[in-house]
Amino acid sequence: SQQGEEDPQALSIQEGENATMNCSYKTSINNLQWYRQNSGRGLVHLILIRSNEREKHSGRLRVTLDTSKKSSSLLITASRAADTASYFCATPTGGGGSQGNLIFGKGTKLSVKP
């Protein structure tokens, strides 16, 4: 079943603008992760936010988590053409081993025009 749902499905902006992507999930989590995927490539881990954190920064990335609303947002500031990619949120099932498998949303396809 789909756990994370990203919104919007596609986003097109100009270089220098900020990009905001949202993710909603259904069940309780202990962390939420954001990944980037360039076209035809593998996934790159961007940032992890734990359930007891509300906001986290990494360079031009800012992630928020609202566990009461079961939602997260990813903000990319001062976007660059190289940020063009699909962005996925993922939540772990928590079963067994280190953390169990990840459940991914369908992603937001971001296009940054130079």
Place this chain on the structure above:
Amino acid sequence: NAGVMQNPRHLVRRRGQEARLRCSPMKGHSHVYWYRQLPEEGLKFMVYLQKENIIDESGMPKERFSAEFPKEGPSILRIQQVVRGDSAAYFCASSPPKGTGSVEQYFGPGTRLTVT
């Protein structure tokens, strides 16, 4: 430290043939996960393995698909008698042992399977 390695990167099979996909986790990682991605879709979990053990195969189709992670060597995802619907990108991820404090999964570049 090399990342997660997958081979082959591209694989073409005719209907009815077998496909074998390999994944070598990052050094020191003992957990391997396989995911499948259809075009324009997110990744869907298939199977989670530790060395010589299948921990969770709830996402694996009941027939034709199998996975292993032997004591020595890479993890193998095997698809027998492939059909056109098996065409997809298959990603492997690995993570460190429990207790290290790290829960991120590190993904390989994927194997793109095309069934003709």
